[in-house]
Amino acid sequence: MSLANFVTIGQFVPLDTPIHRLDPRVKLLLSLVLLVFIFVVGKLLPLLALFVLAMVCAALAKVPLMHLVRGMRPILILIVLTVVIQLFSTSGEPLLSFWGLTITKEGILVSLFVVLRLILLVSISVILTYATSPLDLTFALESFMLPLKRIGFPASEIALMMSIALRFIPTLLEETDKIIKAQTSRGADFSSGGVIARAKSFIPVLIPLFVSAFRRADELADAMESRCFITGEKRSRLHVPKLGLNDFVAVALCVVAMAGVYVWSIL
């Protein structure tokens, strides 16, 4: 069992598509607005239109269909539960009835609506992470937090911590893997015994892991301070993303689409 095999940090795939080329700030802001907007739309057909638009975006970003489907995994239970409950508990025109349960036309429509809403929510965030690198995302987050700096919120420190954290995930994963193998070769057993025995068998993994984490922190702090790093100072960046024409076009398109869908849903 290798840990690194089933942990896939980074759903990001570096491609050169119109969606990938957008400024990360624009992408993050638009997806947040869209996520809220989904809850404003109250009718099935306008929601379906929004879904088609989202799929167009997914196609533009060249997101594989399987990738989108895999993204639904966290909400699978929720989808099934809602469908079952809505299907049988909504009253209206009966279509089918068996074992004392009745499926109504309204029930089918309502459950379709709820499922579509959930799928849209997931699709948008899947497209966002597929087309935006984690570092770009932290940069976008940092720029949104910058105004909070005035009231003493450490925005750039938090962005730096996020970047360091992302950088260290693979390193520490490898370390964990190594420790597990080292302890196994010394006779540690992780897969037999009762619950408590199994949990306790992880203590010889976690203690070296924490120790090595502290050691790495010390080493990195020395390395950064010897390169004149001072917390709280203004930082410069190697690549500064700039808003281009495509970003304004994307914002305009999104606003037009949302306005259209909104008008349709209140008609």
Next chain:
Amino acid sequence: MKTRDLILVAIFVSLSVISAFLRIPLPGLPLTFQLATAIASGIFLGKALGPASQGIYLALGLIGLPVFTKGGGIMYVLQPSFGYLLALPLSSFLTGWLWDNQGWKKIISVAAGVVVAFAIGIAYTYICTYFFLGNQKAIANILSVTLLLLFAKDIILGYIIYIIGSVLSPYYGKNRQ
């Protein structure tokens, strides 16, 4: 803030990510170490930086990076089990606030972290199912009872982190002697 503190917070964020994937292969319910790492962050980083590391972890997951057990993204707040994640900063704070290298205080602080995680987790599950499924009290009750069984799981995590904290805290973190 010192450079070392900043990096330690960052490293505890990555440890949290890893602990979400480090699972004990149990039949039925997988046991992940997220809560253990959160409590450890309270022990080693203290009541301010510990919760900060957990907050950053949540923020990373919510903007869509796949750092939670089943990926990531804003839709995670719709998961009935999101309360357990939401409780991580609070567990970290409580443990960090109460932790002391004296015997019984260690037990109390870890217990406080575990209980808070469980209380928030179960409350969230209850509200979430109630909200989504409408007035389906029976289902919400069944779900809550099942989750009550998971409390045993949290106690095991608390026990493990109590041992680790007792071993390491004299040498590392805020309570270095």
